[in-house]
Amino acid sequence: MNLQQLIKLASEGQVQELEVLSLEGGIYIVRTHLLNGCHTLQDARGNTLHLRSTTHVRDLLRDLPADPPAPPCVLVQHVVHDEMCGARQDAIAPLRMPFSLASAW
Template identity: 50%
Template sequence: MNLQELTDHASAGRIDELNLISIEGGIYLLEARMHGAAHPLIDAQGNTLHLRSVEHARELLRAITPLPFNLVHAVVHDEMCGIRDSEEQTVRVPLSIRSAW
């Protein structure tokens, strides 16, 4: 899904939530959840869009209708210790889609 499609779907009320996924190395990926499916945001070349920070995501989303917006990342201590539960462990932190400043 590109930014224009995201804007259109958000305006029509079809987006359930936006998740900003934190990846090791300071990379963030944005996904839109729609009807239970994840749709990653892509750039003009069709590649997954890499964001630099939460504020970079907010800047990109400034024209989007306000939606539930979450920061999502894996529980790193499970990976470091080699302990994996049968269920995927993630931390979801609700954020404001508008700047916190």
């Protein structure tokens, strides 16, 4: 899914949630949840769009329509320390925090 498709689907109210995934190396990707599954935001060549900061994410998504209400957005970060230590035997859930597209403050 590219940015234009995301904006169109968001304006139609079809986007259920946006996830901003924080990856190792300071890279962020955006994943869109629709009724028919998840789609990763892609560049013009069809590659996963790598963003360099949460500010870059906000700048990119600033044209998402506010009406209908913007879909909820969460920042998702896996806890690398838990994965590295391997002390826990149960499933390790990622940290999910509400993320505002409107402002960094």
